[in-house]
Amino acid sequence: MRPPFVLFQEESQRLSALCEALLRGAHARGVFLLHRDGQVIAQWGDLPLDTTALASLVAGAVAAAGGLAQLVGEAPFPALLHEGARRSLHTSLVGDKLLLVVLFDERSSPALVRLKLKDAHRDLLALSEDLAARPLRALTPLFAELSDDDIDDLFGES
Amino acid sequence: MSFINYSSREINCKIVYYGPGLCGKTTNLQYIYAKTLPEAKGKMISLETGTERTLLFDFLPISLGEIRGFKTRFHLFTVPGQVFYEASRKLILKGVDGVVFVADSQVERLDANIESLESLQRNLAEYGENLSTIPFVIQYNKRDLPNAVDLGYLQEVLNARGVQSFEAVATTGDGVFDTLKAVAKQVLVRLKQTQRAK
Numbered sequence: 001m002r003p004p005f006v007l008f009q010e011e012s013q014r015l016s017a018l019c020e021a022l023l024r025g026a027h028a029r030g031v032f033l034l035h036r037d038g039q040v041i042a043q044w045g046d047l048p049l050d051t052t053a054l055a056s057l058v059a060g061a062v063a064a065a066g067g068l069a070q071l072v073g074e075a076p077f078p079a080l081l082h083e084g085a086r087r088s089l090h091t092s093l094v095g096d097k098l099l100l101v102v103l104f105d106e107r108s109s110p111a112l113v114r115l116k117l118k119d120a121h122r123d124l125l126a127l128s129e130d131l132a133a134r135p136l137r138a139l140t141p142l143f144a145e146l147s148d149d150d151i152d153d154l155f156g157e158s
Numbered sequence: 159m160s161f162i163n164y165s166s167r168e169i170n171c172k173i174v175y176y177g178p179g180l181c182g183k184t185t186n187l188q189y190i191y192a193k194t195l196p197e198a199k200g201k202m203i204s205l206e207t208g209t210e211r212t213l214l215f216d217f218l219p220i221s222l223g224e225i226r227g228f229k230t231r232f233h234l235f236t237v238p239g240q241v242f243y244e245a246s247r248k249l250i251l252k253g254v255d256g257v258v259f260v261a262d263s264q265v266e267r268l269d270a271n272i273e274s275l276e277s278l279q280r281n282l283a284e285y286g287e288n289l290s291t292i293p294f295v296i297q298y299n300k301r302d303l304p305n306a307v308d309l310g311y312l313q314e315v316l317n318a319r320g321v322q323s324f325e326a327v328a329t330t331g332d333g334v335f336d337t338l339k340a341v342a343k344q345v346l347v348r349l350k351q352t353q354r355a356k
Contacts, residue, residue: 002253004160004349012165037253038233039161039170052200056217056233060205063249064214142162142169142228143350151346154225155339 005035005097011131012042018123019044022102026116029087030103033124034058036096045103058091058101081110092117094124159253160349168229171345172253173338176278177260178270179239182299185328186260187218187234190338193331194220214238215250222342232342239274248281256293256345257282258337260328261316263298263306271316289319293344296323297337302330 007015019031023044030045038059040051066076079092090102090113100120102113161170175183184204191202200219216236221229237247251257259278261271282288296317300306309325317323322340326333 002159003352004162006162006164008164012163035159035161035253037159037161037172039159039172041161041163042165050201052219052233053203053217056203056215056219056235060214060249063252064246067245067249142164142226143352146226146346146350148347150225151343151350154223154230154346155343 005039005041007041007131011127014127015042015124016044018120018127022116022120026102026104026113027108028102028104028113029107030101032058032101032103033094034099034101036062036093036099041098047103049103054101058089058099062091062093062099079114083110090114090117092121094121095128098124098128100124160255160345162228166229167227168231169225169346169349170231170233171255171342171349172233172235173256173258173341173345174251174254175234175236175258175260176247176251176274177239177299178262178267178274179241181239181260181262181267181271181274182326182328183236183239183260184216186258186297186299186326186334186337187216187236189328189331189334190220190234191218193335198222214246225346230342230346232338232345234338241273244277244281247277248284251278251281252285254282254285254287254292255349256341257289257295258341259294259296259316260326261296261298261312263300263312264303265305265307268307268315275316289321293341293348294321295337295341295344296321297326297333298323299326299328299333301325301332302327 023031029047032043033041034055035041036059038056040055043051065080069076082089087105092100094100104113175186177183198221203217205214218234219231221231235250237250279289298312324333324337328334
């Protein structure tokens with residue numbers, strides 16, 4: 001079983017600074033950092049959205065696009081653009097684990113989003129490498145403390 | 159793959175319901191959705207064909223309560239059961255933390271169950287996983303039908319490993335939550351063991 005993806009408070013703060021800068025710079029309505037397996041890691045913006053559903057659908061779309069790329073003999077497509085009449089979604093791969101989704105409307109454009117994503121990608125990749133380099137033992141103090149009784153309590157079996 | 163967020167104090171895990179076409183995977187999720195309190199569930203998404211068969215997946219996020227101050231959230235997925243959607247099934251297994259195999263108890267579906275279980279093993283192997291290492295339970299669904307195969311025979315054919323198994327009638331909800339609780343518990347226990355082993 002693969003180890004869990006863990007995000008600590010201070011790493012969340014670094015992510016916030018990066019993605020809030022992208023949100024402002026790209027005049028976007030929302031920025032979402034997702035794991036490729038479909039988990040929401042963090043989100044920024046003011047639109048009331050079901051981000052859990054968004055994450056699973058985007059992960060599905062990226063996985064399907066990856067399958068298509070393989071089928072036509074191409075490396076995974078680095079970005080997907082879903083362009084609508086009012087709102088659009090730009091999804092890009094960050095390393096091999098993360099997805100960055102930018103939701104924008106008529107206040108922005110695909111070109112502006114792509115431009116602002118260049119800096120964000122570089123910084124997110126650096127952060128992602130820092131996360132990967134953490135010692136495994138430090139990852140989950142929660143589980144080191146967790147007892148069998150804690151798990152039984154959750155299911156009303158103690 | 160599970161995701162632990164210390165900032166929002168959440169543990170997120172992914173469970174996939176696997177099985178042959180029309181075995182009741184979507185019905186399991188629909189029952190869970192119907193019986194879960196609004197504050198403990200998200201929107202259920204079904205990507206279907208025009209004939210109400212699952213095309214890509216069904217998806218339902220639910221919360222099972224708190225553990226040491228962390229919300230436990232499980233993302234439930236089903237795979238499309240029809241034989242020709244093998245590529246979709248493989249994609250949905252990516253990052254899975256626990257699997258429920260929903261078997262159709264009807265005698266006519268015995269071969270379809272075996273074929274689907276073999277496809278599950280094959281697809282998990284592509285991600286470096288197997289049924290001995292991943293949290294895994296079997297649900298024998300449609301136990302109310304007159305043509306349901308004897309339970310002992312189903313166990314012999316589909317459950318050589320002797321994993322936890324449940325009889326169910328997903329349309330009425332019998333066995334649905336027992337199955338979900340069993341796999342969710344296995345996922346958390348496995349997470350704990352994985353961390354201790356490091």
